[in-house]
Amino acid sequence: MRNKKFYALVLATTMVVASLAGCGSSKESTATTDTKESTTNESSETTDQASTSTDEEVTLTWALWDLEQTTYYQPLIDAYETANPNVKIKTLDLGSTDYMTVLATQLTGGDSTIDVATIKDIPGYATLVNKNQLEPLNDFITQNGIDTKAYSGITDQITIDNNLYALPFRSDFWVVYYNKALFDAAGVDYPTNDMTFAQYDELARKVSNDKAGTEKVYGAHYHTWRSAVQLFGILDGKNTIVDGAYDFLKPYYEMVLNEQKDGICQDYAALKTASLHYSAAFYQNQVAMMNMGTWFIPTLIKAIESGESQATEWGIVKYPHADGVEPGSTLATITSLAVSKASENKEAALDFVKFVTGEEGAAIIANTGTFPAIMTDQVINTISSIEGYPADDTSKVALHTANTYLEMPVHEKSSEIETILNDAHDNIMTGNITIEDGIKEMNEQVSAVLGK
Structure with a gap:
């Protein structure tokens, strides 16, 4: 959904590379010389941890995008090639623009030279499986x-x-960012890792401030993506966004629209008109809480270091949850690895996928400041030890997830459903239609797409 650039975190994590590389447990990046040098040592220490089941010389072609701008590709390759001297990993950079379309064209065209394919999004994954x-x-x-x-x-x-056709190797999930200084100024306790939506709403109202002579403070902030509101409703594991029935969204729209009416959060239409990025909203030191993905962590740290962000005292907590739902239930986006059906080196390709998507790969990915799909204690310790990450235990515990749900699950009609849901969300949030009419619109239009 969003590529993340990450500069300072790579340097900050080089001190822990050696310790993670030798252990078996556990949206923007820029490769640097320091990262490559640190992972050279890491590669030598993981030599005994992964090996293919053949001694034959093998060259694997790995299809990916943005090789030079992504920190974790080369460290993963270096570590695997060191552990498996008979295997050479050759990269095929298809670029980020229309990556999945280009990949599908290559594979369906009979290209047997691609062994390992990086899966960028769920609709593209479904297409490749169907083909x-x-x-x-x-x-x-x-x-x-x-x-x-x-x-x-x-x-x-x-x-x-x-059947499973891919394994995740990196993932970002949603948390709540909060401004400690604003909570302190309001004399309100910080949010916790176990908040119901009612408690979250109450907290947002307590910390919100519109007193004369003081700068306006918004208790909460919701970006203009539909996911910032709609996907609250799928955290119980009972509802999905592709079933054609959306009555479960009503209480979440009511909560956010009531906050908007009462000035607890910024007006959706104004945000759309101004094209205000969520990062700028948080940087201005006027937003007490904001739900957003973990990809914002490195961006925020960098903005604080550069002086771009006025919000310098911050923390994160787990997503709020409905009554009876386990704390740590959240939303996720993933990047996965798959093996081409036409590959002539499937055994070696599968072993490489196992390495990258497993705990060893997760440790290497975490060392570049990126969130891997497997969040072990070792990985969490690495990320929470990065310079600039909040030192409080609550922010560290927030990295432990219980259940993660995809923003858009696998479905052959996902693109059409997405368009309908986006339009309805925009109309509800701008007041063009009521919540009831918006939900009715979603129910009818998505059901028609599904042939119900």
């Missing part, structure tokens, strides 16, 4: 004892017809 271009992984997962529970339920959501 029979990806190797099913069920038997491989069973034979190698891969515990898919480590992915916090994500693999269940990308299973198609009882």
